[in-house]
Amino acid sequence: MLNETALQTALNQRLGHGEAHDEKQYLTFLMAGEEYGVDILSVQEIRGWSSATAIPNSPSFVKGAINLRGTIVPIIDLRLRFGIEPIAYGPLTVVIVVKVDFKEQSKTMGIVVDGVSDVYSISEDTAKDVPDFQESSSSQYVDGLVNVGEKMVVLLNLQKTLQI
Amino acid sequence: MPCFLRCKISQKPDPTESQKLKAQFEVILGIESEAGGEEIHSEAEPDKLTFQIDFKPHAHLFKTGNEPLYMIGELAELGDLETQAFHDGIPPFDEFNAEDCYLAWRFFLTTTAPETAIHEVFEWVEDDADISVQLCGGLFEEFDDDLDKEIAATISAKDTPKSIETTENEPTEKDTSQVKEQKAPSVTASAQPALSAKPSTSAPKAQDNTSTSIRVGIDKVDSLINMVGELVITQAMLSQLGEQDMTDSTISALQEGLAQLAHNTRDLQESVMRIRMLPISFVFSRFPRLVRDISQKLNKQVELKLLGEQTELDKTVMEKISDPMVHLVRNSLDHGIETPEQRIAAGKDPVGTLTLNAFHQGGNIVIEIMDDGQGLNTDKIKQKAIANGLINEDDELSSEEVNELIFRPGFSTADTVSDISGRGVGMDVVRRNIQALNGSVEVSSARGVGSTFTIRLPLTLAILDGQLVQVAEHTYIIPLISIVESLQIDVKKVSRVGKNLDVLRLRDEYIPILRLFDIFNHDGAIEELDKSLLVVVESDNQKVGLLVDDLLAQQQVVIKSLEANYKRVDGISGATILGDGRVSLIIDISGLVKLSGLRKPGSQELVLDPNLAEAIS
Numbered sequence: 001m002l003n004e005t006a007l008q009t010a011l012n013q014r015l016g017h018g019e020a021h022d023e024k025q026y027l028t029f030l031m032a033g034e035e036y037g038v039d040i041l042s043v044q045e046i047r048g049w050s051s052a053t054a055i056p057n058s059p060s061f062v063k064g065a066i067n068l069r070g071t072i073v074p075i076i077d078l079r080l081r082f083g084i085e086p087i088a089y090g091p092l093t094v095v096i097v098v099k100v101d102f103k104e105q106s107k108t109m110g111i112v113v114d115g116v117s118d119v120y121s122i123s124e125d126t127a128k129d130v131p132d133f134q135e136s137s138s139s140q141y142v143d144g145l146v147n148v149g150e151k152m153v154v155l156l157n158l159q160k161t162l163q164i
Numbered sequence: 165m166p167c168f169l170r171c172k173i174s175q176k177p178d179p180t181e182s183q184k185l186k187a188q189f190e191v192i193l194g195i196e197s198e199a200g201g202e203e204i205h206s207e208a209e210p211d212k213l214t215f216q217i218d219f220k221p222h223a224h225l226f227k228t229g230n231e232p233l234y235m236i237g238e239l240a241e242l243g244d245l246e247t248q249a250f251h252d253g254i255p256p257f258d259e260f261n262a263e264d265c266y267l268a269w270r271f272f273l274t275t276t277a278p279e280t281a282i283h284e285v286f287e288w289v290e291d292d293a294d295i296s297v298q299l300c301g302g303l304f305e306e307f308d309d310d311l312d313k314e315i316a317a318t319i320s321a322k323d324t325p326k327s328i329e330t331t332e333n334e335p336t337e338k339d340t341s342q343v344k345e346q347k348a349p350s351v352t353a354s355a356q357p358a359l360s361a362k363p364s365t366s367a368p369k370a371q372d373n374t375s376t377s378i379r380v381g382i383d384k385v386d387s388l389i390n391m392v393g394e395l396v397i398t399q400a401m402l403s404q405l406g407e408q409d410m411t412d413s414t415i416s417a418l419q420e421g422l423a424q425l426a427h428n429t430r431d432l433q434e435s436v437m438r439i440r441m442l443p444i445s446f447v448f449s450r451f452p453r454l455v456r457d458i459s460q461k462l463n464k465q466v467e468l469k470l471l472g473e474q475t476e477l478d479k480t481v482m483e484k485i486s487d488p489m490v491h492l493v494r495n496s497l498d499h500g501i502e503t504p505e506q507r508i509a510a511g512k513d514p515v516g517t518l519t520l521n522a523f524h525q526g527g528n529i530v531i532e533i534m535d536d537g538q539g540l541n542t543d544k545i546k547q548k549a550i551a552n553g554l555i556n557e558d559d560e561l562s563s564e565e566v567n568e569l570i571f572r573p574g575f576s577t578a579d580t581v582s583d584i585s586g587r588g589v590g591m592d593v594v595r596r597n598i599q600a601l602n603g604s605v606e607v608s609s610a611r612g613v614g615s616t617f618t619i620r621l622p623l624t625l626a627i628l629d630g631q632l633v634q635v636a637e638h639t640y641i642i643p644l645i646s647i648v649e650s651l652q653i654d655v656k657k658v659s660r661v662g663k664n665l666d667v668l669r670l671r672d673e674y675i676p677i678l679r680l681f682d683i684f685n686h687d688g689a690i691e692e693l694d695k696s697l698l699v700v701v702e703s704d705n706q707k708v709g710l711l712v713d714d715l716l717a718q719q720q721v722v723i724k725s726l727e728a729n730y731k732r733v734d735g736i737s738g739a740t741i742l743g744d745g746r747v748s749l750i751i752d753i754s755g756l757v758k759l760s761g762l763r764k765p766g767s768q769e770l771v772l773d774p775n776l777a778e779a780i781s
Binding site for chain 1: 638639683684685686724725726728729730731733734735736739741745746747748749
């Protein structure tokens with residue numbers, strides 16, 4: 001299997017794996033004045049808010065399901081998910097459609113945020129672990145914190161955030 | 165590259181030489197080379213020859229407008245092609261030049277065509293590549309890793325490669341039919357076979373594309389053609405109307421035409437859907453043999469009865485249901501039906517009976533697997549469940565609830581089931597597979613009399629007729645096929661049973677009223693019984709009434725999965741997209757009944773006792 005190994009090496013080199021500065025791009029968005037980041041590779045599209053069909057007996061942060069070109073996509077309000085005070089949806093309210101790989105299958109879901117901010121290249125090495133406060137249930141959704149200039153960006157763990 | 169030659173020419177050098185010569189003549193004479201080659205072989209040597217072809221394009225190959233894929237394709241047409249790609253020459257990404265060719269190949273072509281035919285393939289790139297063609301005499305030598313590396317090194321040293329698509333041609337196991345006859349002295353025998361002698365990879369791909377087909381009765385096709393004929397007539401009528409000036413009479417004619425068109429499309433759709441429906445005998449037909457084999461193995465006497473073989477079912481559903489059915493049948497034979505001695509001792513006919521029955525009920529197809537064996541041993545199942553921690557010792561369970569336990573994953577490990585009736589082996593998998601089809605499976609059993617597994621499946625996975633209903637500001641869809649009637653409630657005929665269950669007396673029956681807005685937790689619905697409407701639906705032989713605000717249109721809806729991106733929602737079987745693009749959820753009646761608490765999960769009967777209801781009213 002010599003050829004496979006060689007190919008793997010070539011691929012790794014191409015994709016930049018195994019290199020010291022392991023940079024990933026993150027799409028950041030704003031919510032309640034804070035900036036959050038998600039891996040840009042999991043982002044499928046960004047769209048405006050449109051009304052969703054309620055799903056009975058679902059948790060309050062599940063706003064319902066929308067029709068995304070023939071696929072039924074559930075919409076999650078991240079403010080409610082994190083226990084932040086909800087705000088009224090306006091013309092600037094944004095739905096980020098993400099594709100998340102769970103253990104068994106990959107799911108397409110939408111998250112409602114206040115607005116999209118920026119795209120940063122962030123090296124994983126610089127991310128700091130979240131201080132582990134027992135009280136704060138939200139910290140389990142966070143992969144790490146990074147500084148971008150003067151700002152702090154919260155890197156989200158989408159798998160955990162969107163596990164319903 | 166002489167070092168690549170690992171095979172010696174076969175036992176008959178002379179005919180080979182003459183073939184080459186003949187073939188060359190034929191090329192000169194313009195006779196098609198492949199046909200010519202075959203002819204010669206049939207005369208001189210019927211065996212095919214195997215050539216080893218090393219093809220290493222120079223880096224600039226693409227710039228000359230040549231595409232190796234076409235050449236490989238041409239080679240594949242000559243005979244059985246084995247391809248091995250060397251991609252070690254692919255440089256790091258930053259040095260990668262997209263216009264350069266970095267790949268090299270080695271082919272083993274087993275063909276009846278002459279060597280000249282191979283040269284012809286590469287004719288155009290002779291100057292832009294290193295090409296060597298060697299005769300292997302139909303025999304492959306084993307290559308060891310080192311030699312393989314050596315080859316790779318030789319190739320990559322010069323430059324080059326490109327892509328990943330050729331990696332599927334990785335060497336696989338050497339075909340054992342290729343007898344190793346002569347070995348080049350320089351080659352050490354290695355345990356690592358580097359070459360494959362399997363047929364070319366293009367063949368299985370082609371098979372994949374054509375593997376799904378369907379046999380359709382000619383009557384179905386005929387009716388389809390009839391429908392299309394009518395559709396064409398209607399279309400002609402409408403287009404004629406469109407050319408006329410609009411008057412009152414043309415408008416009414418237009419409306420008529422449109423109604424006709426709606427009728428036609430509807431019929432057409434039904435006909436098309438019917439093409440997917442096949443009689444269930446396609447599945448049933450495999451069971452006689454299965455039952456005979458297993459019962460012989462187990463020394464049991466079993467008679468198999470097949471009922472309702474002509475019941476039609478969607479092909480995709482049918483394909484997926486056959487494995488769970490086999491499992492259930494095996495279980496019935498293995499654990500349900502007793503040996504002849506046991507049966508005689510129990511006072512039964514020594515020949516046991518296994519019945520497979522299929523029929524339509526409501527919008528579902530029901531498949532029953534019945535045996536007249538010993539039934540489920542509820543005591544043992546219960547003990548096992550207690551031992552496994554599934555239930556507590558003092559839990560009071562009905563026998564139905566005990567039977568449900570066999571579908572629990574905890575019962576699926578072999579050692580835990582060997583000493584109970586064994587019904588639990590993999591039952592959780594069976595249930596999961598059936599649920600994946602939006603179906604359900606239940607078991608009922610009586611000690612010593614037998615047990616029955618009942619599978620309920622939707623007729624088709626794709627489309628259903630739906631009644632749109634309004635609950636608060638939400639639109640839901642009730643499968644039309646399960647609706648018995650819709651009516652306004654006469655409050656005088658409603659009585660309350662227990663704390664919060666209302667029952668409507670409808671002719672001779674008592675219909676429990678389920679408030680949809682309550683079950684689904686929606687605010688803002690009409691709560692007064694006399695102002696809302698009741699949709700009476702039937703599920704699992706039980707009628708219930710669903711309280712809705714309003715009835716909207718009826719339409720066919722395409723079922724979409726809600727589970728795919730979200731999760732299973734109790735009382736909802738799926739979602740669909742309405743004409744205006746909104747999502748609407750489809751109500752799962754039997755799930756709803758469970759959700760409402762009218763029926764405990766797993767029990768067969770509604771909690772509501774008809775006698776009790778009668779006494780109250």
